Amino acid sequence: MAAAMKNRQVVLASRPLGIPQAEHFRIAQADVPDLRDGQFLVRNEFLSVEPAMRGWVNAAANYADPVPIGGVMRSFAAGTVTASRHAGYAVGDKVMGMLGWQEWAVSDGTGIRRKVREAGLPLSLSLGVLGINGLTAYFALTEVGQPRPGDTVVVSTAAGAVGSAVGQIAKIAGCRTVGIAGGPTKRQQCLDEFGYDAAVDYKAPDFIAQLAAACPRGVDVYYDNTSGSITDAVVQRINKNARIVVCGTASVSSWDPWPSGPRIERHLLNKSARMQGFLVWDYEHRYEEAVAKLAPWVRDGRLKYREEILDGLESAPDAIAGLYRGENQGKRLIRLPPEAAHGV
């Protein structure tokens, strides 16, 4: 490995209070360090962009320490091992893990989530429908949502990377699926592309009436990725023993001050219902089990997905803000050019 090999990185320049914008990041350059025993080098080919990254840079207490100022932006990425002094990783292995928004990543295996072995499917899927998005959808729905055939499953952010998978997996499980999305285009996408039985537009003035009409038998499972007024509307319609899976709080722009809303306790009590937080990290030991289910569904077309691929590291700084502007169409990824293209 050449000592002069350069690694371009997106680092956190300042700490955002809410949604991280382009100006909170800058592009820096570092040397790729020599490998020590037990390490290997990954050439990142795809970097992930996801809503949760907001929480990774905010100072507020969260489920992980925030990215330090000046640190490489934490992210999932997928790439190929190009050099190795680690017995478990060979040159040519495809890996997915917390490799950061950078061209090259040195790893001792700690941040690696899985080796990507699915034959005949693009590596990018390991960051989307076969990655954290699909794994989140699978475990959140099956383990916490526990859908039974005939159940009505309501999905918020229904056309999103996770939500669209939740809806389709629920359909495969024999449920009636109802998608909630923003605007007529996404609503139609729920119906045409992701096969929801019904879809409602939370931005429409008659949202509440749309929701009621879409759930004539109430709500058994609610995949809650929004919190806020969408959740408040769904909770009104839960059935006995309903399961609410809290996976995200996309509608809440800031937790300082902490937002208020209608108290949930009486709804849960009246219906013996359950509201439970879900973190996909809790299921890391079971990822392969889920991929083994999901990959065949992708191959046979029962589990559709959308990707939106941005090109080059320069597109990264504004990419999270763009998610919150709602401009993405499907799982947002950043594709890095092949190594030779910028002359290592």
Add this chain to the structure above:
Amino acid sequence: MAAAMKNRQVVLASRPLGIPQAEHFRIAQADVPDLRDGQFLVRNEFLSVEPAMRGWVNAAANYADPVPIGGVMRSFAAGTVTASRHAGYAVGDKVMGMLGWQEWAVSDGTGIRRKVREAGLPLSLSLGVLGINGLTAYFALTEVGQPRPGDTVVVSTAAGAVGSAVGQIAKIAGCRTVGIAGGPTKRQQCLDEFGYDAAVDYKAPDFIAQLAAACPRGVDVYYDNTSGSITDAVVQRINKNARIVVCGTASVSSWDPWPSGPRIERHLLNKSARMQGFLVWDYEHRYEEAVAKLAPWVRDGRLKYREEILDGLESAPDAIAGLYRGENQGKRLIRLPPEAAHGV
């Protein structure tokens, strides 16, 4: 049976908006009807008084239809079968069930929750520590709370009829128990009488600090019988995979308008925690299993209880309001005089 036998009853005179007061009830007199085939007659000896009765008379949607105006007040009661044309119930059987605030109840068995067979224990316990209170404590804690040895279990209304049992059952399960009660007397009762490891006074100005000191390792299980600011304080301290069992909302005086509070979703998400409503009716098929556990604990003194017995039907109308005034010491019951005393 004499045709002239009279039955004094407490009926709902008007519908309260919040907590039912004495003036919402009146005492009426009806004939005891002749028994038809499949019916039996119970002489009520103890009538139950409990916070949930507020919900049974309010018009707001709840888990049961409200008591109609002019109807006998719904309640648990325990008594003895004095006449029977039902093959399953014999004269002399002790029964507990939804027999109402009245002296005599004709039943076809529908409202009966169980036959009381515990040897050497007072019948009144079938309405308290061996009745709905103890059953609620047992199933709410074990089935929803799922305590493990070493867990910190926090109990609101900790000196109450259900809460005190929750705390003691959690202690038997090997947990550290922390009681929350109102005022220094109830707080001391938690420590001296119900064996909590720590107790805090939610009315004290330093409640939050008391709670923090009592839970140095956070909160694994929270028995929530209050909602409101007590719950908001406990939720701040929950551990990974915490279980919040919602059994009541005693601190909420009205659900019209629906009260607001800090949103719970982010707490549940950050901790993969669960908040679940509990209704003891869901466990009716398992009552005997629980009584078989609870009765030996009562006999050997590991499960202590307090009863507060009011005398006569006349004490019923104000009895629910009294609970909400916090004047009761232990499970509140109304004892009816023996049949002969008012000259049937």
